[in-house]
Amino acid sequence: MHLRRVHPPAQYRGMPARFVRLNTLALLLAAPLPVARAQHTVDWPVYGGSDDHTHYTTLGQISPANVKQLKVAWTYATHDEFSGSEMQTNPVVVDGVLYGTSPKLRVFALDAASGRELWSFDPQNGAPPTSRIRHRGVVVTGDRVLFNYRNRLYALDRRTGRPIRTFGDSGWVDLRAGLGRPVQGLSVTASSPGVVFEGLLIMGSTVPEALPSAPGDIRAYDVLSGRLQWSFHTIPHPGEPGYETWPPDAWKIAGGANAWSGVTLDAKRAMVFVATGSASYDFYGGNRVGDDLYANSVIALDARTGRHVWHYQVLRHDLWDRDLPAAPVLVTVTHGGKAIDAVAQITKTGHVFVLDRATGAPLFPVEEHAMPATTLAGDRASPTQHFPLFPPPFTRQQLTRAELTTRTPAAHAAALKLFEQYGTKDPFDPPNEKGTIIFPGVDGGGEWGGPAFDPATGLLYVNANEMAWLLKLVPRSDRSLYAANCASCHGDTRAGSAMAPSLLGIAERRTPQQVAQIIREGTGRMPAFGSALEGRAVTDLVNFLFTGHDSSAAAGPDPFGVPYRNAYFDIFVDHEGYPGIKPPWGTLNAIDLNAGRIAWSVPLGEYPKLAARGIRDTGTDNYGGAIVTENGLLFIAATTYDNRIRAFDKRTGRLLWSAALPAAGNATPSTYMVNGVQYLVIACGGGKNGAKSGGTYVAFALPSRQSSRSAARR
Numbered sequence: 001m002h003l004r005r006v007h008p009p010a011q012y013r014g015m016p017a018r019f020v021r022l023n024t025l026a027l028l029l030a031a032p033l034p035v036a037r038a039q040h041t042v043d044w045p046v047y048g049g050s051d052d053h054t055h056y057t058t059l060g061q062i063s064p065a066n067v068k069q070l071k072v073a074w075t076y077a078t079h080d081e082f083s084g085s086e087m088q089t090n091p092v093v094v095d096g097v098l099y100g101t102s103p104k105l106r107v108f109a110l111d112a113a114s115g116r117e118l119w120s121f122d123p124q125n126g127a128p129p130t131s132r133i134r135h136r137g138v139v140v141t142g143d144r145v146l147f148n149y150r151n152r153l154y155a156l157d158r159r160t161g162r163p164i165r166t167f168g169d170s171g172w173v174d175l176r177a178g179l180g181r182p183v184q185g186l187s188v189t190a191s192s193p194g195v196v197f198e199g200l201l202i203m204g205s206t207v208p209e210a211l212p213s214a215p216g217d218i219r220a221y222d223v224l225s226g227r228l229q230w231s232f233h234t235i236p237h238p239g240e241p242g243y244e245t246w247p248p249d250a251w252k253i254a255g256g257a258n259a260w261s262g263v264t265l266d267a268k269r270a271m272v273f274v275a276t277g278s279a280s281y282d283f284y285g286g287n288r289v290g291d292d293l294y295a296n297s298v299i300a301l302d303a304r305t306g307r308h309v310w311h312y313q314v315l316r317h318d319l320w321d322r323d324l325p326a327a328p329v330l331v332t333v334t335h336g337g338k339a340i341d342a343v344a345q346i347t348k349t350g351h352v353f354v355l356d357r358a359t360g361a362p363l364f365p366v367e368e369h370a371m372p373a374t375t376l377a378g379d380r381a382s383p384t385q386h387f388p389l390f391p392p393p394f395t396r397q398q399l400t401r402a403e404l405t406t407r408t409p410a411a412h413a414a415a416l417k418l419f420e421q422y423g424t425k426d427p428f429d430p431p432n433e434k435g436t437i438i439f440p441g442v443d444g445g446g447e448w449g450g451p452a453f454d455p456a457t458g459l460l461y462v463n464a465n466e467m468a469w470l471l472k473l474v475p476r477s478d479r480s481l482y483a484a485n486c487a488s489c490h491g492d493t494r495a496g497s498a499m500a501p502s503l504l505g506i507a508e509r510r511t512p513q514q515v516a517q518i519i520r521e522g523t524g525r526m527p528a529f530g531s532a533l534e535g536r537a538v539t540d541l542v543n544f545l546f547t548g549h550d551s552s553a554a555a556g557p558d559p560f561g562v563p564y565r566n567a568y569f570d571i572f573v574d575h576e577g578y579p580g581i582k583p584p585w586g587t588l589n590a591i592d593l594n595a596g597r598i599a600w601s602v603p604l605g606e607y608p609k610l611a612a613r614g615i616r617d618t619g620t621d622n623y624g625g626a627i628v629t630e631n632g633l634l635f636i637a638a639t640t641y642d643n644r645i646r647a648f649d650k651r652t653g654r655l656l657w658s659a660a661l662p663a664a665g666n667a668t669p670s671t672y673m674v675n676g677v678q679y680l681v682i683a684c685g686g687g688k689n690g691a692k693s694g695g696t697y698v699a700f701a702l703p704s705r706q707s708s709r710s711a712a713r714r
Contacts, residue, residue: 002204010284040676044093047137047193048668049627051265052330055452055527057671060631061678066702067633067647067657072297072458073679073701074115075662078102081695083509084501086666087685088191088448088624090137091697093672099138103685103695104129107138109161112681113674115699116362117168119161121507123149130514131526132501132687134191134206136262136448136667141196141223141653148190151175153201155226158620168226175205178228179214180252182629186214187522192262192448195272197303199223200669202272204259208526209488210322211560213280218272218299218308224251230306234258234276234294235696241308242293253560254288256280257295261448262327263302265321266345266357272303273330273343273436277323283473286378287561291316298328298345298353300360310360314353321442322348326625327449333458334594335363344453344593346446346462350395351388354593364596365371372425375432376473376564390596394446394589395464398427399439403581405574407615415580418572425541431473431564439581449625449638449668454650458594461628461650463604463638464587465621467579468572473564482544487565487599489526494545501525502617515542534682571689578607584619588626588636600653604646605639611645623688625668637665640688645669645680656703663687663694677705 026635038529048055062070081087085103092099097113109118139146142684144164145156153175157168163171175190176183187208192204202222206216218232228387234257236243237252243331259274268272279288279295296315301308315322329344333354341357353364374381396403404415422435427438444465452461482490489500497504506515516538518526572580590599605620622638628650629635637645643664663686671680680700687693 003233006434009182022613025047034267040673040675043095044091044670045140046092046195046674047090047139047262048327048625049670051170051267052196052578053171053262053264053327053450054329054331054455055291055450055625055627055668056454056630057627057680058630059671059673061673061705062554062627062629062671062680062702064632064649064656065220068155068659069702069704070659070680070700071703072659073699073706074113074698075699076115076117077696078106078108078697080104080106081685081687081693082665083693084132084687085129085133085684085693085695086134086687087088087686087695088134088136091670091681091683092138092140092669093670094140096674098681099140099145100683100697101135101138101147103133103687103693105133105135105146106146107154107156107161109145109158109695113677115209115697119324121156121161121163123152123154130510130518136191137193139193139201140198141201144223146173146201146223147193150189151187153190153226155223156708166225173221173226173575175271176214176440178219178231181214181216185212187216187526191260195263195265197265197267197270197272201301202265202303204261204274205278206264207258207261207520209256209278209282211255211278211281211562215251215254216256216258216260216276218259218274218301218306220303229260232308233277233308234299236293239396245291245293247290248290250288254279259327260323261325261450264328264330264364267303270303271309272301273328274301275298275326275328275345278315278318278321281560281562282318282321283471283566284376284379284562284564285317286376286563289317289380291382292318295481297320298324298325298343298355298360300343300357301687310547312353312355312360312362314347315385317380319379319381319437320428324348325444325447329451329453329460329461329591331453331458331593332356332455333363342593344451346443346451348440348445348447349446350393350397350440350464352391352394352460352462352591352593353388354391361536364388371428372430374430376430379430379565381430391591391593393599394462394587394591394598394601395440395444395466397440399424399437399468399581399606405578405580405582407574407578411574411576411580414575415572418470418580420690431471433473433475435470435472435568437466438467438471438712439573441465441467442470443467443621443623447623449623451626451628452634455649456630458592459599459650460591460593460625461634462589462591463626463636464589466581466587466619467697470568470570470572470582471566472568474565474567476565482541486541487567489566489569492567504546512542512546512704515545518583557594568700578610584617586619586622587638588648588653590650601652602638602648602655605642605644607641611642621689623666623711627669627671629671635669637669637682637684640666640691643686645682659700661698662696664691677701
């Protein structure tokens with residue numbers, strides 16, 4: 001028998017030789033994959049396209065000259081959307097097979113050339129979803145697909161979609177385990193996939209932003225067995241560096257400081273980089289007085305051991321939910337005539353920190369600015385925060401009376417009333433009982449889609465939101481379970497907010513048993529109340545949600561020492577629901593990281609109803625990132641209300657092409673080549689900020705190339 005020489009797949013690069021040999025042999029002996037690798041096949045093998053998170057491709061069949069010819073090549077309807085659902089997946093394409101997830105987190109494999117379903121795995125076994133789940137992709141490595149559903153990390157057979165029973169507990173690992181807390185009291189999931197290095201899956205997590213909350217440990221699992229190999233404590237334990245920046249017992253009860261936006265890998269250096277969020281609870285820090293290291297930090301770790309290499313804390317003692325919103329991006333820049341490997345980190349406040357990749361030292365000057373003092377008893381704001389001088393911010397930095405909307409006189413009057421009521425003087429005014437305007441808002445500035453980077457020009461492309469948010473706190477003296485535990489996110493009237501769905505009419509969408517399960521187990525950013533609400537308390541709370549009759553006993557003091565809760569937390573809008581500030585409300589920006597300047601900036605998106613009245617190019621809130629091509633294109637969907645995907649000239653920001661989508665593409669697109677045809681695919685999930693939900697993947701290609709492929713098959 002003649003055996004052809006097989007080169008190890010890209011996903012095994014950097015792994016021990018024995019691991020590579022065993023798994024390559026396993027792939028040879030296994031039944032063939034549904035679509036074999038052709039000579040002209042180029043993958044999109046990981047979340048974001050590459051482990052450095054640059055969203056960059058050298059594929060050039062689609063070019064500035066022919067991009068207007070793009071047509072829909074195929075669509076795949078998941079039929080899994082429901083009211084309020086989202087679908088933020090960046091599809092992974094390996095060997096001509098596309099792997100993605102649906103709004104209910106069904107995992108599937110498609111023929112990447114036709115959109116034909118090859119297999120599907122439903123972790124809910126056909127049960128209807130109980131709540132919205134935000135999820136951004138899977139990991140494909142060797143013979144398996146790794147993905148997260150709630151607290152379960154699954155390993156599926158890449159050929160069949162069935163759980164691999166030798167992984168963890170018959171196919172899955174419980175992410176709540178190994179955190180030093182009782183498992184039943186935790187809500188832990190992962191909205192963004194991790195990275196694979198030498199047989200380790202290295203990942204962050206999504207945990208609640210209120211208390212109770214789990215800590216945001218960075219962890220590495222063996223991809224074959226599922227065993228935990230190392231952990232890095234983002235809330236330091238006694239004896240670990242940074243422990244002194246928290247109260248003595250914070251490591252036992254504090255939560256957050258989690259890398260929910262993903263992990264970035266430098267395989268040559270055997271280093272991983274993460275960007276962490278704020279500590280829980282977001283808006284009051286009296287129970288975590290101090291700098292709260294390693295919250296709001298860029299952290300570099302040894303990928304083999306989890307050992308701390310360096311860190312840079314972007315924001316101390318966060319009181320504004322200003323998580324670092326996207327994974328770090330590995331870039332090479334030219335400074336002082338020298339090429340320097342660096343890390344670029346965007347922020348919700350519209351800044352870019354450019355840090356030396358080896359040391360974490362800033363490459364541009366950084367200034368310390370004095371901050372307003374805390375107004376809530378028991379808390380203490382950081383006296384200073386630091387700001388990079390270059391590049392300049394890619395969003396406006398302070399909301400003034402002059403920046404209020406003038407769309408109509410009535411809109412201006414409505415915005416002015418709120419502006420004067422909240423009375424914010426500084427963008428870093430701490431939360432208080434009178435109210436605070438957070439600007440840029442808690443969704444950015446920069447957001448989770450993250451930047452794209454062009455190594456040829458040194459340009460970093462960032463889509464940004466420019467919307468203010470309103471926040472008001474009240475003392476936690478509530479005498480009902482709902483007000484004490486739920487009103488912070490869902491509102492006093494149960495009508496919901498931009499951060500949490502409405503609970504009105506929940507009896508039409510869920511059963512009492514489903515609601516009780518969500519309360520006990522939590523979901524995403526919602527904490528699990530299993531340890532705080534037991535027995536009759538859960539029954540009383542469910543009864544209130546279904547009947548409006550409040551029979552609960554007095555809530556009593558907060559067990560986690562947080563004496564305040566949100567009374568109001570939502571986007572600052574006028575009387576018709578449009579942003580209360582002047583446009584642009586969303587932008588696309590090109591930032592020169594060599595010179596430290598903004599190269600260009602254009603509005604991104606528009607509101608169809610306003611456009612019909614001649615108010616065009618306002619920009620909209622946008623979620624999901626761009627991809628940049630070597631030959632001059634920048635592709636992005638992201639815009640919430642106009643349901644379009646666009647291509648821009650990466651040098652100038654000029655719009656070259658756009659196409660309608662069935663729902664907003666609040667995700668990062670992928671591009672790949674199968675049998676000589678380049679495709680561009682986007683997940684159209686919608687569902688953000690009241691927009692309609694969707695569940696369809698749409699792939700585009702050049703018609704002439706599709707025709708050539710069909711002719712060749714005949």
